[in-house]
Amino acid sequence: MGELRDAASADIQYDFDIHSPDIADTLDDVYAEMRQKCPVAHSPRYGGHWVATRYDTIQQVMRNPAVFSSESVNVPDTIGQDGSMIPLEIDPPDHGIYRKLINPLFSPKRMAELEPRVREITGELIDEMLKHEKVDFVDAFARALPSRVFLALMGWNVADADKFNHWADTIVLGEPGASEERSTEVRTAAATEVYTYFAEMIDERSESADSEDITQILISGTFEDRKLTQFEVLNILFLFLIGGLHTVQGQLAHTVIHLAQRPEVRRQLVDDLALVPTAVEEMLRRESAVCPARVVKEDHVLDGVQLRAGDKILIPFAAANHDADKFADPDAIDLTRDPNPHLAFGAGNHRCVGSHLARLELRVAFEELHRRIPDYRLDPADPPVRHLSQVRGVVKLPLILGESL
Numbered sequence: 245m246g247e248l249r250d251a252a253s254a255d256i257q258y259d260f261d262i263h264s265p266d267i268a269d270t271l272d273d274v275y276a277e278m279r280q281k282c283p284v285a286h287s288p289r290y291g292g293h294w295v296a297t298r299y300d301t302i303q304q305v306m307r308n309p310a311v312f313s314s315e316s317v318n319v320p321d322t323i324g325q326d327g328s329m330i331p332l333e334i335d336p337p338d339h340g341i342y343r344k345l346i347n348p349l350f351s352p353k354r355m356a357e358l359e360p361r362v363r364e365i366t367g368e369l370i371d372e373m374l375k376h377e378k379v380d381f382v383d384a385f386a387r388a389l390p391s392r393v394f395l396a397l398m399g400w401n402v403a404d405a406d407k408f409n410h411w412a413d414t415i416v417l418g419e420p421g422a423s424e425e426r427s428t429e430v431r432t433a434a435a436t437e438v439y440t441y442f443a444e445m446i447d448e449r450s451e452s453a454d455s456e457d458i459t460q461i462l463i464s465g466t467f468e469d470r471k472l473t474q475f476e477v478l479n480i481l482f483l484f485l486i487g488g489l490h491t492v493q494g495q496l497a498h499t500v501i502h503l504a505q506r507p508e509v510r511r512q513l514v515d516d517l518a519l520v521p522t523a524v525e526e527m528l529r530r531e532s533a534v535c536p537a538r539v540v541k542e543d544h545v546l547d548g549v550q551l552r553a554g555d556k557i558l559i560p561f562a563a564a565n566h567d568a569d570k571f572a573d574p575d576a577i578d579l580t581r582d583p584n585p586h587l588a589f590g591a592g593n594h595r596c597v598g599s600h601l602a603r604l605e606l607r608v609a610f611e612e613l614h615r616r617i618p619d620y621r622l623d624p625a626d627p628p629v630r631h632l633s634q635v636r637g638v639v640k641l642p643l644i645l646g647e648s649l
């Protein structure tokens with residue numbers, strides 16, 4: 245047993261800022277360094293917080309909600325939402341009650357029924373892309389697909405997709421380049437607009453008797469023996485918006501960047517589209533965009549480090565999924581990697597409720613894209629722009645179609 249360290253120990257300090265654009269392109273190297281030097285590190289940012297980078301440690305945190313609470317998963321604390329996000333920021337036992345209501349909304353059966361519509365939307369976006377030699381893949385596809393699919397799933401107006409994208413971008417990104425205060429202001433304004441839109445949808449659906457309609461299921465949903473309040477329904481919908489759009493957008497864009505840079509890997513996929521399902525898992529492992537936080541509820545020793553009640557700890561899944569103790573050759577992209585126990589969707593009670601939807605969108609997108617656009621490359625004069633936050637993503641991805649490296 246080594247010596248017990250704490251927040252004052254010099255050898256575990258690491259100046260890590262999850263929102264810094266300066267490390268957006270080198271994040272994996274930063275995590276690798278932390279994993280090697282100080283796998284449970286202390287960062288002075290945002291009032292001081294912990295960062296865990298080993299797979300096993302992150303698993304331990306996620307599987308122990310009594311000590312590591314989800315009552316606030318953001319660093320700093322708010323992204324403009326009104327109250328705790330449901331079910332993301334709810335602990336057991338209440339968490340399980342909400343999940344019982346929400347899980348069936350994204351069931352594999354419901355997703356299978358949605359597949360033809362996803363393929364149709366994907367096809368329309370590709371038709372449009374093919375009219376050009378160069379596109380911004382984020383605008384033309386990665387941002388467009390998840391919002392349209394989400395609106396189709398909800399039975400809402402697909403023409404509202406652009407409005408949705410604007411809200412989701414603002415809530416996740418704030419105002420790039422502006423101060424943290426200004427970003428919080430624009431986030432809150434966007435969140436208010438979102439709540440108003442949702443409230444209108446709820447009013448519209450209150451009359452409907454469609455028992456398959458998601459809005460309707462939520463409105464008539466119960467928490468133990470009472471009906472959900474409108475506040476709870478709004479809150480759940482808010483989380484679908486911020487959990488379901490940016491994540492898929494980033495995953496689509498990151499995958500295209502990796503495959504554009506590696507024509508031999510892309511060729512393997514184009515030649516055998518049956519590889520798409522394992523390729524999707526491998527790219528989820530490779531990117532793992534989400535990095536939530538947990539609040540420490542009682543003094544606790546984690547991997548020889550003394551955490552105190554009230555501390556916050558970040559658990560970047562990208563760091564876990566590149567841990568060589570768990571994955572052979574973790575920095576390589578192996579489209580056939582199987583098993584692939586990655587944590588891109590989290591683990592334990594908060595495991596992503598939309599994972600079947602995300603997988604459906606990613607699988608259909610990569611089948612259709614590689615069937616119809618086998619060759620594409622980045623433009624060295626106009627490189628992709630990534631952004632870093634607790635859900636990392638890509639804001640711009642200029643792509644030349646019909647050519648390879």
Ligand code: HEM
Binds near residue numbers: 495588593599
């Ligand atoms: C590639 C796409 C996606 C990734 C990587 C992803 C990742 C995650 C992760 C890591 C969590 C757990 C967070 C934590 O433990 O604190 C989570 C939770 C959640 N995700 Fe996703 N997600 C994706 C797509 C979606 C989609 C399409 C939806 C659907 C609307 C969705 C809805 C949710 C919800 C509602 C939760 C909260 C679950 C809970 O707290 O019980 N996600 N997601």
